[in-house]
Amino acid sequence: MKTVADNPFGEDHASFLRRFKLKVTAGAAGVIVGVPVAASPAVALLERVTAKVVALHTPYPFYAVGMYYTDFGQVSDAEVLDALAAPRQGENGEPSSDV
Numbered sequence: 001m002k003t004v005a006d007n008p009f010g011e012d013h014a015s016f017l018r019r020f021k022l023k024v025t026a027g028a029a030g031v032i033v034g035v036p037v038a039a040s041p042a043v044a045l046l047e048r049v050t051a052k053v054v055a056l057h058t059p060y061p062f063y064a065v066g067m068y069y070t071d072f073g074q075v076s077d078a079e080v081l082d083a084l085a086a087p088r089q090g091e092n093g094e095p096s097s098d099v
Contacts, residue, residue: 017049037068 030051038055039062046053057068066072 037065038062 032052032054033046033050034054035056037057037059040058040060043053043055043058059068
């Protein structure tokens, strides 16, 4: 049994739903969606087709994701891989074990 986390708001919803179907077909027990900000109707839609949706902020009215970031520029694949490979640090600067 495998669960896959995903962020659907980096692309159009049709692309997310295609990838969602592929993940379930590939054996994912469920898909968990985690996003920092989202429109309430989008969260409601995703709650119907995923195992869980976590949205930290659901402002009303919602206009665009980019409005809630100081810098909403493109991030390269290399930057993402570097961030994932870097050790996590806790509040005291020591490596963190929480995921």
